[in-house]
Amino acid sequence: MAAAAATGGGAATGAGSPPAKLKLFSYWRSSCSFRVRFALNLKGLEYEYVPVNLLKGEQFGAEFSKINPIHYVPALADGDFVLADSFAILMYLEEKYPHHRPLLPSDLEKRAINYQAANIVSASIQPLQNIYVLKFLEEKVSPSEPLSWVQYHIGRGFSALEKVLADHAGKYATGDEVCLADVFLAPQIYAAVKRFNVDMSQFPILSKLHEAYSEIPAFQDAMPENQPDAPQPQA
Known part of the structure; x- marks a missing residue:
């Protein structure tokens, strides 16, 4: 896997900078990787981007299997410490770099709503649009099945999120500051609009x-089309 350097946007604040550049194993279209890129950028943490091409099966190679035995992206290397799963990575970054643009509000109830919204995305929506699920449906059911499947499950999750956030949303999901819920919501809504043609009017x-x-x-810097492994438009 070839490495491509990338740096996150936003100014880091607080006590000191991380001693070594983080390394993010990512795939340009992965919404889970998108979450982590967005958070790293918000926190102003520099990182090296290491592409893992899921369509070519690089996640099953010997090198990446050592990094994440379940063969998913993203994975984060912080020196000798390696961690996979976007939720775990985001909690690690929040706890290790709390002064670099905190993602969790101090208010207990607002923090709990952030966890709830993030979990709806990470547990009840995204896994059902995973590349492995879509490939299985295409092969075992029909080539047209994946899109209707994804649209149904995104719609179901989005309907729940509309109700959960009704009494909490401001400019962003739980007020006027970007928080953990937004880090999960932003890539999911982006995928719904740009990739899965979900009718957002509802x-x-x-x-x-x-x-x-x-x-x-x-967010702009973390978008799929702005990643070094994204397909380049034809001239």
Whole structure:
């Protein structure tokens, strides 16, 4: 796997900088990787981007199997310490670099809503649009089945999120600061709009959030098409 250097956007604040550059194993279209890129950029943490081409099966190679035995991206290397799973990575970054743009609010109830919204995305939506699930449906059911499957499950999750966030959303998911819920929501809504053609007219809160996210430089830098392993447009 070839490495491509990338740095996150946003200014780091607080006590000191990390002693060594982080290394992120990522795939350009992975929404789980997108979450971590967004968070790293928000926190102003520099990282080296190491592409793992899921379509070519690089996640099953001997090198990456040592990094993550379940063969998913993202994975994060912080010196000799390696961690996989986006939720675990985000909690690790939050606890290790709390002064670098905190993602969790101090208010206990607001923090709990962030966990709930993030979990709806990570447990009830994203796994059902995973490349392995879609490939299985295409092969075992029909080539047209994956899109309707994904649209149904995204719609179900988005309907729940509209209700969960109704009493909490401001400019962003739980107020006027970007928090953990936004780190999960932003890539998921982006995928719904750009990749899966979900009708967002029935989700006014999430549509408003999508517009707000699109204006954040840290989000723009983390978008799939801006990654070094994204396919280049034909001239």
